[in-house]
Amino acid sequence: MEILTGEGQLSRGEKLAWAGATDIGLRRKDNQDSFLASLPFFLVADGMGGHAGGKQASETLLGALRPFEGRKLGVEKVHRLLDTACQEVMNLAEANLDYSISPPGTTLTGLVFLNATIDDSVDATKTTVETTVDVESAPPPPPQAPQPPVAETSPEEPSLLVVNVGDSRTYELADGLLRQITRDHSQVAQMLEAGLITSEMARIMPNRSVITRAVGAGQLELPEIDSWTLPVSGMPGSRRYLICSDGLHSLVDEGEIGRLLVAASRPEDAVKSLVEAALAAGGFDNVTVLVLDVVSASGSVTGSATDSASDSGSKEL
Numbered sequence: 001m002e003i004l005t006g007e008g009q010l011s012r013g014e015k016l017a018w019a020g021a022t023d024i025g026l027r028r029k030d031n032q033d034s035f036l037a038s039l040p041f042f043l044v045a046d047g048m049g050g051h052a053g054g055k056q057a058s059e060t061l062l063g064a065l066r067p068f069e070g071r072k073l074g075v076e077k078v079h080r081l082l083d084t085a086c087q088e089v090m091n092l093a094e095a096n097l098d099y100s101i102s103p104p105g106t107t108l109t110g111l112v113f114l115n116a117t118i119d120d121s122v123d124a125t126k127t128t129v130e131t132t133v134d135v136e137s138a139p140p141p142p143p144q145a146p147q148p149p150v151a152e153t154s155p156e157e158p159s160l161l162v163v164n165v166g167d168s169r170t171y172e173l174a175d176g177l178l179r180q181i182t183r184d185h186s187q188v189a190q191m192l193e194a195g196l197i198t199s200e201m202a203r204i205m206p207n208r209s210v211i212t213r214a215v216g217a218g219q220l221e222l223p224e225i226d227s228w229t230l231p232v233s234g235m236p237g238s239r240r241y242l243i244c245s246d247g248l249h250s251l252v253d254e255g256e257i258g259r260l261l262v263a264a265s266r267p268e269d270a271v272k273s274l275v276e277a278a279l280a281a282g283g284f285d286n287v288t289v290l291v292l293d294v295v296s297a298s299g300s301v302t303g304s305a306t307d308s309a310s311d312s313g314s315k316e317l
Contacts, residue, residue: 001272016294017266018293023279032055040118041065044107046058057092082225105214107214111163157232164227165185169246174239244274244287256277271290275287
């Protein structure tokens with residue numbers, strides 16, 4: 001497994017450390033996931049639409065943002081960039097390509113640093129580690145999403161923009177507690193929110209992978225991307241963020257995800273453990289994991305070991 005790692009620092013003293021990896025899994029013939037882990041972007045995209053379409057959709061979406069790595073961006077600029085990136089994915093359906101299954105599309109989830117002056121003192125590096133799995137393990141049912149929090153920040157204050165469309169997820173680990181800070185756009189999530197099913201029923205619903213919102217995938221208009229801000233400066237303690245495709249959260253329950261995040265002292269250790277857990281649980285889908293630590297100048301990662309101990313059929317519109 002190849003793990004991308006990096007470090008950075010914001011002008012106000014917050015230290016950042018991150019790691020990311022993507023794995024084809026044990027059942028798929030190709031990997032349609034993509035991720036972007038470079039300040040100010042920490043994003044995961046899970047493509048759909050068959051071999052060519054899904055891979056190209058996720059890569060196109062994130063590739064449109066890469067020219068803006070290392071820049072100080074405001075919220076309006078980020079939204080314009082996202083609109084442009086989404087349009088490029090939508091344009092793939094009009095290209096003279098053989099998308100034999102369905103029009104290309106992708107999910108998107110993650111974090112973008114806003115109004116942050118960045119000091120990239122350490123470049124991202126690649127680390128290769130060995131992965132072992134027990135393919136006999138049976139996958140647990142997927143967890144369901146809570147409502148996302150909303151935090152008020154000054155327009156010029158450094159902050160984190162949370163973005164989400166589809167069923168990939170972003171989590172926050174703080175004070176040893178893991179919470180999902182994005183909302184799934186899926187049929188099962190809608191039924192759960194309407195009170196039509198219980199959380200126990202949701203975990204075994206046959207349509208739990210059917211999503212209701214995506215980038216591209218035959219849509220004629222730009223998608224509605226959920227977005228809100230979280231503060232960066234002035235927060236007590238430190239935080240760890242997990243950004244992942246459903247290849248992780250559909251196979252590994254939140255209790256185990258939280259335990260692995262707490263047990264890992266470094267982001268790369270957490271990434272390795274989480275990918276291995278998804279493969280051990282069956283590896284039925286591509287799995288992509290990003291872990292980002294935001295550490296105050298005098299703090300350590302809250303909740304970590306330093307403090308306490310796709311095929312197109314997998315997503316449909």
